[in-house]
Amino acid sequence: MxxxxxxxxxxxxxxxxxxxxxxxxxxxxxxxxxxxxxxxxxxxxxxxxxxxxxxxxxxxxxxxxxxxxxxxxxxxxxxxxxxxxxxxxxxxxxxxxxxxxxxxxxxxxxxxxxxxxxxxxxxxxxxxxxxxxxxxxxxxxxxxxxxxxISVDKKEVNIADSINLDSMTIEEEYTGPSLEDGKVTLKFVTDLMEHYVAQKKLHRKYAYKILIDVKAYLMKQPSLVDINVPEDQKFTVCGDIHGQFYDLMNIFKLNGLPSPQNPYLFNGDFVDRGSFSVECIFTLFSFKLLYPDHFFMSRGNHETLDMNRVYGFRGEVTSKYTSQMADLFTEVYNWLPLAHCINNRVLVMHGGLFSKDDVMLDDIRKVERNQQPPEDGIMCELLWSDPQPMAGRAPSKRGVGCQFGPDVTANFLQRNRLDYIIRSHEVKNDGYEVAHDGKCITVFSAPNYCDTMGNLGAFITMNGKDLTPNFTTYKAVPHPDVQPMAYAHSFLNMMCQ
CATH class of the missing domain: 1.25.40.10 (Tetratricopeptide repeat domain)
Structure with missing residues (x-):
């Protein structure tokens, strides 16, 4: 030219x-x-x-x-x-x-x-x-x-079975919460939360017992859990907590403790980034054992080994307990359900929808979840995908999963006879966002995320009769002077350069 x-x-x-x-x-x-x-x-x-x-x-x-x-x-x-x-x-x-x-x-x-x-x-x-x-x-x-x-077939690796609880002695000077006949009780959970607020540690014997019992329960659950909410009952969905224990306590203050009359679903990313992840996860797992049919937990993309290595959870568990316990957490997380369906009308997952149009609820039920998430497919996308305002699909801004538009959401809901989806996974200034013509709701429950974002937190309440989402928002509450990412991998310091 x-x-x-x-x-x-x-x-x-x-x-x-x-x-x-x-x-x-x-x-x-x-x-x-x-x-x-x-x-x-x-x-x-x-x-x-x-x-x-x-x-x-x-x-x-x-x-x-x-x-x-x-x-x-x-x-x-x-x-x-x-x-x-x-x-x-x-x-x-x-x-x-x-x-x-x-x-x-x-x-x-x-x-x-x-x-x-x-x-x-x-x-x-x-x-x-x-x-x-x-x-x-x-x-x-x-x-x-x-x-x-040194690894062998993953099905043969079972850390939970290698733990000898009988060899762990409860020292006389330990004055913290105790399991009763090896079981979680309401007194144990309330004592545990007070114990954690006072910045004290749960005895390792009880911590290991909770993890072993939670794993045994989760192994019996399907990858997609169906939840039935009676017409006259309230149901609460919370998004990411990310190790912000004192904000978790504020949720319970605002909305009441979990109970058979006040059921909850926590939608993944319980740990990492916030430096009180151990406190968060043992509180949540304790409620899961106390009220297994009224307290639900979905796996998030941060309930994975790669994320835990980098963003603090593995370092925190190793610091507060042992590397063996960190390995046991990985084993437990592999069994967390991937999604929940409320009254056959509302699907809840951590990330979002799929790169293919033909995914049905039964396909989610069939997912073999006892693994680290693969780089593509249904399990990956449930944990990693995000909505976008444009129609169609696009490569993920995260480099994992996909981005899906309002037409993708509408098509999925129609094919599966659902009303709307709830997902988490993204910080929102108001703690929540309603998108895709009201059919795709994001809820994020970690206010002032990482002590830097200035966002509100939110949770969703609904009743079983109409499942109309109601939003409660709240600001961050003070916490002890331990910075977010205190246990994160040292490479992340370079992000401040």
Missing amino acids: ANSEVSAEVNEAGEKVVTQEDIEAAEKLKNEANTFFKNQHYNEAIELYSKAIEKNPKSAVMYANRSIANMRMENFGYALSDASKAIELDRTYTKAYYRRAAAYMSLGKYKLALKDFEFVTQARPNDQDAKMKYNECNKIVKKIAFEKA
Whole structure:
């Protein structure tokens, strides 16, 4: 094509010609975005970084900045894409390699993360921080390789059966809650919550007993649990808790303790990020054992080994108890139900709907869930997918699962004769969001998520007669001076750079 035929704004390769005016405008937008980022307004920052990229698509810095903003919003797929683009534009830009390594780590792709950390250590051999991150990532890669090397068939591995409770002595100085004849009682649970509020620890013997009993119960449950709510009874659905124990206590203060007359469903992501995850999960598991037919728990994407390794739960359990208990938690989480159906009319799952149109409720029932979630398919999508406002489907912003539009939701509901779906998995400023013509509801129950997001928390109540969702919102309550992510993997420090 002759030069005279080329637009003033596009070169022969079809690329935008960046003028000095564009560069200056992009820099101004970037600075505005940086301010929003520092104030933890990540969506606004992403929007402005995107406008800056439109002005100057050749700036690696713009993509790297948008990458970390997407990381903060847990849009790991987008973060990975942006970091890779920044590297494509500037192969020597070490910060972009950091960003991409963080995205890979968040997606459980540790070997790929290690390659990026290795590049940084070679490019900056005197950078002790880079060396530390490389070493930490290398430890995870080696640990996973070791675990695979010594592993046997997963069906033969049974940590619960290897625990010898009789060998565990209750010390005389222990004054905390005690199981009665090995059983959870209402007194035990109320004592346990008071014990935790006082920042004390449950005895390891009782902790192990709860996990063993919960696993035995969950193994008998289907992957899709049917819940019957009588016409005159209230039912409550809560979203992500993420280790925010004191906010969990506030839910019970606002809405009453779980009981046969006040049943609850907690919709996944009980742990990680918040630094009181142990307290959250033992409280919830205790209620599950106390009221098995009136207290329900769905698996979330953070009830998985890869997430627990990175975002704090595994470190917290190992710190407060043992690595053996952390392994037992992984075993228990594998048996959590994947979804619940209320009165054959409302489907509740942590993530969302599917990449295929033909999924029926019976397909969910047939899922073999005793495993870590695969990278695609029904189980993966139940834990990871998100709704989008546009029709159709799109690749997931998280890099796992899919995004589904209102037409996908309507089609699924019609085929399965359902009224609407409830899901969680995403921070919402108001604690909830009603989308897809009222047919797709998101509920998120961790207010001021990670002590940074400023969002409200919410829970949903309904009665069995009409199942109309009612929303209660609330602010975060004070908690002891332990920062979120206190037990998270050290690599996450790089996200603050």
